[in-house]
Amino acid sequence: MPDLTQLIGHWGYSAIFLIVILGSIGIPVPEEAIMFLAGLLVWEKKLELSVVLIVGFLSTVIGDNLGYWAGRTYGERQSSATDKSSSLVPNAWT
Numbered sequence: 001m002p003d004l005t006q007l008i009g010h011w012g013y014s015a016i017f018l019i020v021i022l023g024s025i026g027i028p029v030p031e032e033a034i035m036f037l038a039g040l041l042v043w044e045k046k047l048e049l050s051v052v053l054i055v056g057f058l059s060t061v062i063g064d065n066l067g068y069w070a071g072r073t074y075g076e077r078q079s080s081a082t083d084k085s086s087s088l089v090p091n092a093w094t
Contacts, residue, residue: 005037013051017059024063025070 008015016038023031035056041047 005041008034008037008041009046012047013055016052016055020056020059021063021066024060025067 011018016034019029019034020031023029023034035052038047038052038056042049042052
């Protein structure tokens, strides 16, 4: 596994943005570790706290919305393709 500190040090805020978005969508990436390392780099004065907070917040919100949109758009088609009898929502509610 690559050194995450070097990744953030080289790519900066864009690495934080991309990894946190991927984690918020649902892809298993170490988004909490990235934010921890970003905090460490802020403490070492290599990154700005205000920018890290804004990037972290925006990437989380955008990633959550993208995950919701993907589930809303493709989730029903995926669940209906597998088995209609295993639905979690009764037909009267749909």
